[in-house]
Amino acid sequence: MSFSESFRQNFLEADRWKYLANGLLTTLEITVFAVLLGMVLGFLVAIVRCTYIKTGKLRPLDIICRIYLTVIRGTPVVVQLLIIYFVIFASVPISKTFVAVIAFGINSGAYVAEIVRGGIMAVDNGQFEAGRSLGLSYRRTMMFIILPQALRTVLPALANECIVLLKETSVAGYIAIADLTKGGDIIRSQTFSPFLPLISVAVIYLVIVMFLTYLVGKLERRLAVNVRR
Amino acid sequence: MSDAKTLIEIRGLKKSFGSIDVLKGINDTIKQGEKVVIVGPSGSGKSTLLRCMNLMERPTEGEIIFDGTDITKLSEKELNHVRTRLGMVFQHFNLFPHLTIRKNITLAPVKLKLMTQEQADAKAEELLKRVGLPDKADEYPAMLSGGQKQRIAIARSLAMEPEVMLFDEPTSALDPEMVGEVLELMKQLAGGGMTMAVVTHEMGFAREVASRVMFMSDGMITEQNTPEEFFAHPKSQRLQDFLSKVL
Numbered sequence: 159m160s161f162s163e164s165f166r167q168n169f170l171e172a173d174r175w176k177y178l179a180n181g182l183l184t185t186l187e188i189t190v191f192a193v194l195l196g197m198v199l200g201f202l203v204a205i206v207r208c209t210y211i212k213t214g215k216l217r218p219l220d221i222i223c224r225i226y227l228t229v230i231r232g233t234p235v236v237v238q239l240l241i242i243y244f245v246i247f248a249s250v251p252i253s254k255t256f257v258a259v260i261a262f263g264i265n266s267g268a269y270v271a272e273i274v275r276g277g278i279m280a281v282d283n284g285q286f287e288a289g290r291s292l293g294l295s296y297r298r299t300m301m302f303i304i305l306p307q308a309l310r311t312v313l314p315a316l317a318n319e320c321i322v323l324l325k326e327t328s329v330a331g332y333i334a335i336a337d338l339t340k341g342g343d344i345i346r347s348q349t350f351s352p353f354l355p356l357i358s359v360a361v362i363y364l365v366i367v368m369f370l371t372y373l374v375g376k377l378e379r380r381l382a383v384n385v386r387r
Numbered sequence: 388m389s390d391a392k393t394l395i396e397i398r399g400l401k402k403s404f405g406s407i408d409v410l411k412g413i414n415d416t417i418k419q420g421e422k423v424v425i426v427g428p429s430g431s432g433k434s435t436l437l438r439c440m441n442l443m444e445r446p447t448e449g450e451i452i453f454d455g456t457d458i459t460k461l462s463e464k465e466l467n468h469v470r471t472r473l474g475m476v477f478q479h480f481n482l483f484p485h486l487t488i489r490k491n492i493t494l495a496p497v498k499l500k501l502m503t504q505e506q507a508d509a510k511a512e513e514l515l516k517r518v519g520l521p522d523k524a525d526e527y528p529a530m531l532s533g534g535q536k537q538r539i540a541i542a543r544s545l546a547m548e549p550e551v552m553l554f555d556e557p558t559s560a561l562d563p564e565m566v567g568e569v570l571e572l573m574k575q576l577a578g579g580g581m582t583m584a585v586v587t588h589e590m591g592f593a594r595e596v597a598s599r600v601m602f603m604s605d606g607m608i609t610e611q612n613t614p615e616e617f618f619a620h621p622k623s624q625r626l627q628d629f630l631s632k633v634l
Contacts, residue, residue, distance in 0.1 A: 293471030
């Protein structure tokens, strides 16, 4: 079978390209909302953990956060997805995409938390003392002095986490979500020609990742200005 | 001097880090307008004593009475307020690298609602003139020399209009040629009547500016006196040894 023949069969016939297009939209939707959830969760967990490490306060919360980090980082994301869909939301009629956002968001939050915590701990303790010596509270010092500096150092790592998350959503098919990967796989199962649909899926991921990587690089260069002490 | 108001009173102050006793019972009184210079060998507890005065370090035992209130008993919130009245200057400047010089100076007074941004900006301008760096407002700390950074750090503290300034080895991290400009500014400040506690190795500054020089060794105040007596007639053997090494 010639290439054009194969192309026609895999993408044009029966509008099969829509599996990829709709799948891509679903993948992006899950990624964007999971990233947002992950960032919020991750920042909260990081702040709780740093507050405990620096001041000894919030001990019970810190213990909960540590359990969260251990469990989430210690189990595969697919297993977490399955448990959240089939166990936790088993009897709740709820959109699968929403479940995926929750699952990937919770998963990503654990990694974001450790990245941000690293960033906060890397800010020189003198910054903290300077803030406190001026009469700023712990919370204000954190907000206006520590976090802005921590954020600059961890932004590239956070952006990287987004890229990782984008690729991780490819397992959403486990709960029968028609994401990009699943879309390619559906075409494969209909046409019995695996090469084009799967390679296309790979190329689409690659192009998005390369674009995001390019943006991260730009961001890093912009942040490099003015920050060195 | 003796009828001046007592600003800081330290009673039975002890501080341990784990099993190491850094301060072993300090008693002292600092009156308004006094300039106390604290000297002593490294590890003697000078910096810890200074850092206890605004509770950057929590004493293990004892009281720190600032303007009539035992600040070791205050809530976190009350303590924040007290800290606005005690300026602190650090060895490593600790300017905020992500903010312009102007923002470094105005951040605290504005966030604490002591001034509007406009008032704080005007204050910053005035302070920058006073520390001799009027054209640096829009630059970032990374662009300044060590001596300039420390002068900005002093301006930042002064923006809070503190009643006492605590200096923790303010010139120890500076290149030798920059020590002078910082000491000059501190002398100006002293001349303006500011109450100061200064931990330093600059004996010339102690001699010239101090109203009292305090010698610490092994977590105790071993000896203190007017600068004239302190340097001319040291009483204890420890101080004589110390002075023979540093002078």
